[in-house]
Amino acid sequence: MSGEMVPRGRRVSVLVSLTIVLLSVVSALSLSTAPPASASARSSYIVTLRTANDAQLFRTRMNSSGGVVTEVLDSVFNGVIANLTAAQVVQLRRDPRVVRIESNKVVRTAELPPTWGLDRVDQRALPLDSSFSIxxxxxxxxxxxxxxxxxxxxxxxxxxxxxxxxxxxxxxxxxxxxxxxxxxxxxxxxxxxxxxxxxxxxxxxxxxxxxxxxxxxxxxxxxxxxxxxxxxxxxxxxxxxxxxxxxxxxxxxxxxxxxxxxxxxxxxxxxxxxxxxxxxxxxxxxxxxxxxxxxxxxxxxxxxxxxxxxxxxxxxxxxxxxxxxxxxxxxxxxxxxxxxxxxxxxxxxxxxxxxxxxxxxxxxxxxxxxxxxxxxxxxxxxxxxxxxxxxxxxxxxxxxxxxxxxxxxxxxxxxxxxxxxxxxxxxxxxxxxxxxxxxxxxxxxxTTTVRPPSRPSTPTVDSVVAGNREATVSASLSGFSGQHYTTITFTSSPGGRSCTVTVSGSRNNSCTVTGLTNGTTYTFTAIAENAGGRSGTSRQSDPVVPFDENRTPGTPSNPSAAPDRSSRTTVRFTWSPPRDNGAGIAEYRIEHRRNNSFGGSESRITTNSYDLRFQTRGNLITFRVRACNARGSCSSWSEWSNVAVVG
Missing domain, CATH: 3.40.50.200 (Peptidase S8/S53 domain)
Known part of the structure; x- marks a missing residue:
């Protein structure tokens, strides 16, 4: 910005008191006894003033008194850039309208020294001179x-x-x-x-x-x-x-x-x-x-x-x-x-x-x-x-x-x-x-041969969601910084079916393993890999069963109720798993009758047996069961079991 420029629309009004203050400073600077040559040498300073009027007046009076104001600042802050002697700096520091005086320091570009390779190829012999002629x-x-x-x-x-x-x-x-x-x-x-x-x-x-x-x-x-x-x-x-x-x-x-x-x-x-x-x-x-x-x-x-x-x-x-x-x-x-x-x-x-x-x-x-x-x-x-x-x-x-x-x-x-x-x-x-x-x-x-990244940590399988002939698996990878390309591969057991995902963060790295068989129970493991090598194998996931959400499981058969010989108040229900019809059995649900009356229901049973305990003896117990997939679609009820006498 030129020293002649002022902000648009600025009113020029100078208080008498301000004029006196600044004039006194300028007069003191211009009329002071000439210092020795070393003290009279001028250096560049950045002077911050309280108002824009201060800056304009300072410029006018300083230039008329033989000083050198090279630029007026009115956008970044109110101030001037001026060449001052040491004595003038001392005088200005005492003025109440001056906020700050800072020497004008040398700055340089932020360009780094050339890499040693560039440094080397533009000179015939060592040592390197930290420059590159380009x-x-x-x-x-x-x-x-x-x-x-x-x-x-x-x-x-x-x-x-x-x-x-x-x-x-x-x-x-x-x-x-x-x-x-x-x-x-x-x-x-x-x-x-x-x-x-x-x-x-x-x-x-x-x-x-x-x-x-x-x-x-x-x-x-x-x-x-x-x-x-x-x-x-x-x-x-x-x-x-x-x-x-x-x-x-x-x-x-x-x-x-x-x-x-x-x-x-x-x-x-x-x-x-x-x-x-x-x-x-x-x-x-x-x-x-x-x-x-x-x-x-x-x-x-x-x-x-x-x-x-x-x-x-x-x-x-x-x-x-x-x-x-x-x-x-x-x-x-x-x-x-x-x-x-x-x-x-x-x-x-x-x-x-x-x-x-x-x-x-x-x-x-x-x-x-x-x-x-x-x-x-x-x-x-x-x-x-x-x-x-x-x-x-x-x-x-x-x-x-x-x-x-x-x-x-x-x-x-x-x-x-x-x-x-x-x-x-x-x-x-x-x-x-x-x-x-x-x-x-x-x-x-x-042909890069050194400084490979460290091999990744062992991932953790966080979740598995089964679908129709597939399962979506998600894992977390601790310590992932994003600096190196890394993948996680999930593998099913049984079958060895797999999918691979590019790691995007420490959590929620998922992909879908396809080609699974509905009705089969699967677990999954995960291995991470980058240019530094492969991680260890994760622990197995929780088991899941793929299913067709549009189909329901078959009906369980052969329900049987029998008292638990080790406990006179417990009855064990068992049944034969049905053919799942490609739906995948997520749970069994049970209803039981006690002494010819409705006794209650149970759900979220994942095996084909269940133990039910009563507080009193002398109960006549029977039950029926049905199978459901993960979406809650259930088979018809089985026939009622035999009657078991508990206690």
Missing amino acids: DARWGGGVTVYIVDTGINLGHSEFSGRLLPGHDVLTIGGNGDDCNGHGTHVAGTVAGVTYGIARSARLVPVRVLDCLGGGTTAGVISGIDWVIEHHQAGVPAVLNMSLGGTHSPSLNAAVDRAVADGITVVVAAGNENADACRVSPASAASAITVGATTSTDQRSTFSNFGSCLDLFAPGSSITSAWVGGPGASNTISGTSMASPHVAGVAAAYLSVWTASTPAEVSAGLVGASTRGVVTNAGPASPNGLLYVDSTWVPGNLPIPPTNPEPLPTAPPTAPVSTRPVVTPPPPTAPTVPITRPTIPPTTRPQP
């Missing part, structure tokens, strides 16, 4: 496909830069992440806090489920979708932080994407083994990335070998997560190294837009820092990712067509080499790739 335009005009568990679509790291994606696992799904892995990857590629290419557009391609599992066919289907939707001439990067056993089909899909002009970056894998033995790390046309620590050592889990192209930070990387618009997590894996390279690839393409995938790969490998990775592994190229701050529009680097070969570690054990594969011509496959109805045994997994 051009905010990096990634502009480039589309990055995150083939993973999806992306947290509501995360603030990606606001305004998410394009419609694809969900291989859910018909009509939008690629929203329920695991966190894909969101973490996307954050490193292009997040506004954790990422490199902060102007890139992101496309979630969900091929892994909420527990991080998927199939080779699912991944291939995701790549097929990317190729189909990639617009010719639009710079694009595809990141896959996942891996499984060697798959020629998956590698061929990668090669086809590269032939379509998409730069593909993949994680080397976390088995501490030869990357040439797994896919898609062994794909000839991909940029395959191993992981390093903050001390430039190869991460102990990182795969190695001749199929690698370079290394990037991958241990203890902080990035975006699921659970909220500002959620974050720190995890490790070659999954975390790959998106560093994908981000730099997107940055490279944003300033050298006509580069082919081969030129991007050559440019990144050629720019990498040579020979700094310790224990790189047999036959591994020793190059660490480096991003050059001079990569900006108008100062375009020319990618080397024949970069100097990276130093490699001498092989100490037999390793395989990545075959040279010529990508097929850029035509659509003659046979469309579809997901099989029975998943193959190969299950590519995200």
Whole structure:
């Protein structure tokens, strides 16, 4: 707000007494003997005054007396921002119209220091300098496909830069992440806090489920979708932080994407083994990335070998997560190294837009820092990712067509080499790739290897409500924080029928087990599971009997009354259970006669026997019984039993 502005409609009226008070202050300030030079130095202060008139008058008189009022405040509170000497501050503190004087302190943005991974890739050598030289335009005009568990679509790291994606696992799904892995990857590629290419557009391609599992066919289907939707001439990067056993089909899909002009970056894998033995790390046309620590050592889990192209930070990387618009997590894996390279690839393409995938790969490998990775592994190229701050529009680097070969570690054990594969011509496959109805045994997994969540506590089955050939089961899970995707699976006994629910809170997690047999008594147990493992098995639930609410049970038969030999005043009623007619027997109801008169009734009997006690002896007792389902629909009464003499 300008110092010349005043609130609309404000009447300017100054009391004489107020004028005298303020004038006396200003006069004292302006006429006081000049202090020594050190005392006359002015500093900026925020002065809060009691009224708006005080603020306006202060400004006028101070400026006319040689003071410096830089701004009048009249919305947040009544006051001014002024440059004052120490003596003037002392004088003002004595004035009754002054509420408060506060020195004008320096404030800074709330931006956190860069993650160590970003810090490392913009400098040639250690130690880290806690900074990251970035051009905010990096990634502009480039589309990055995150083939993973999806992306947290509501995360603030990606606001305004998410394009419609694809969900291989859910018909009509939008690629929203329920695991966190894909969101973490996307954050490193292009997040506004954790990422490199902060102007890139992101496309979630969900091929892994909420527990991080998927199939080779699912991944291939995701790549097929990317190729189909990639617009010719639009710079694009595809990141896959996942891996499984060697798959020629998956590698061929990668090669086809590269032939379509998409730069593909993949994680080397976390088995501490030869990357040439797994896919898609062994794909000839991909940029395959191993992981390093903050001390430039190869991460102990990182795969190695001749199929690698370079290394990037991958241990203890902080990035975006699921659970909220500002959620974050720190995890490790070659999954975390790959998106560093994908981000730099997107940055490279944003300033050298006509580069082919081969030129991007050559440019990144050629720019990498040579020979700094310790224990790189047999036959591994020793190059660490480096991003050059001079990569900006108008100062375009020319990618080397024949970069100097990276130093490699001498092989100490037999390793395989990545075959040279010529990508097929850029035509659509003659046979469309579809997901099989029975998943193959190969299950590519995200390459995160550390910091899994603790396994969940053992759930408690709270209630079971039987229905027609089904039962709805509910459980509670103590200690559930909502930070990790967790499920509860209920299983019936007998039969082993089950259902699974995604946990949404500590209580009321329910699903319906179907395919039960009406009239059969069932109990249920529950097991919780997350990425950290499975819980113990809960205690069995109370028994329930499924029933058809539109049908009534059969009529009990063979009612029998007999005195209890151990008690002369007790009679035991027994009967044969009826055929339930698919209704499910929830209870039996009894009427009895005593000495040829109505004696009373009993209900909520769940077994086919009942003991009735009398206060006196010499009673002639008979009874009849009927069966009822849970909705209160009952059979006809049985015949009357024999007469028992009690006492």
